[in-house]
Amino acid sequence: MNLEDINVFLQIAAAGSLTSAARLLHRPKATVSHQLRRLEEEIGAPLFIRSANRLVLSDAGAEFLDHAHGIRRACERGLDSARAGLEKAQGTMRIGSTGEFASNLIAPLILHFARHNPELRLELSVVRSDLLLSSRENYDCLLYLGDPPMPQVSEMTGRLLGRFRFGLYCSPGYLTRRPAPATPADLREHELLAHQNAENITLWELRNGDEEYSLHPHTRLLSNDYWVIKLSAIHDHGICFMPKFFAQHEVEQGLLCRVLPEWSSRQIPLHVLFSSHRLRNTQISDLINSLTQNFSDLQTYLYTATAKTDYFR
Template sequence: MTMDWDDLRVFLAVARGESLSAAGRVLRLDPATVGRRISRLEEDTGAPLFARSPQGYGLTDAGARLLVHAEEAEQAVTRGTEALAGTTGGLSGQIRIGAPDGCANFLLPQVCAAIAREHPEIELQIVALPRVINLSKREADLAIAVSPPATGRLTVQKISDYRLHLVGEADYLDRHDAISEVADIARHPVVGYIPDMIFDKELDYLSELSAERITLASNSVSVQLGFLREGAGLGIAHDFALPFAPNLRKILTDRISLTRTFYLVRHAGDARIERMARVGELLLGGLRAEVARLEALT
């Protein structure tokens, strides 16, 4: 049996969107048309590819087997398109980058702006989400993560270590007794993540502070930094974010100094696509340099 690439494209959209309507938005087709195309593909293959339920469309075992080959076909089509277009030295097309909001707010804008200046035909999109980006559903083409994923057909490269410290707003610290021990933190409001919305164990800093609770909490690093800039209490902040908040001061640096790591995650097959490989290398170099530059300012 010969499969049509257009049918595989519809199959991929449903597998990633888990519904006909989500696939239709991506493909710019009405859901009924998407449903007919999936039914036709299932007839051609002689196997149900999706399990239908009120929650949506989930892949069957046959669908999961087809997904691997459909993604390989997608990557082959992309490589072929780029080969026919030729290489002029510049990069073009749309690439979506998913990242935790700290990286997305304080590192990626500078790095992506530099890439766009060098390659004006490229379209870079930053998806800033306080959760793990799902590459399997193509929420993004590339993802920045704080823990390497344990499963999936993915390639993972270490980008850079980064550092975090306890900070407080300068006037706030001047108004209160000196904080010389970790135990002193208990006398102050603490800013941090909403505990049940911490999406990665590497972001759980509460145990480092000997604090029983978070007084002001958000699932967004930017909101946390806003609390701290307003003198609302003490909290953990990225060193690379501190140049954007010059009224914050590090404290207890000899007692509380955290190191975490950023990783670049992408689909294994995308490494063979020249455009994706080149953008990945530009991101690696740019983010490493930007972390080092900003941390040197603190």
């Protein structure tokens, strides 16, 4: 029995379709279909039936599901035990990450870890939060921005890596055309640059001590990419709400300035999640230690092509 075929079966069971499973596995749909057929031929029974445009487990598939999970967990435990005595990390480590700030938050931390583990092959996949959780078993660990939803991750171990806050920013040029807001309520009279995650516009939740203010930004410029939002703010298109570490370099260069600086978001956490049975995996613990130790240095990391200095310890 092929372990990769079992992995395909588990992903289809989680995703509910061949198309979704193929996208999450980064494989052609035909390959995923072939692997499923091969497993079904070996078992001697269909593992899925089609219902309302979804693939649902057949009786045989439901019976096999727990065993398939057990087979994969046993292989992972064996691999973790075999690698425990190695002096240097080797093999392949698969890391899944949510899409927000992957290039600015996740990538610098992972690249630092890769530099100090040259014999370890790293595969970093960046996907939407909902898709990441549905494909979590494809990865050795997940880097999840925000509070992980329960009970989807109840079987996983979570470690907090660090926290950061959002602030309000615009360009000096924008403030030559419009007076700076004096209160959060004044934001409703300004041109706002908003972020959209999947189908929802990100709510601006502001705090100043014990005071709180929430705003559903009404905007004529909406993007699911914070780089687009930041570039729009730099070019005088309005006020944006983004992480302080993400805007710090532009503030220092005079391209952006803080708006209502006493108001900011709550602290946003970044967690690493991994299956509880992987606790013996020293590579995961080394990654967690590296990410935690270097998280605060993101405040000084430059994201330009000429910034080749290793700012991390």
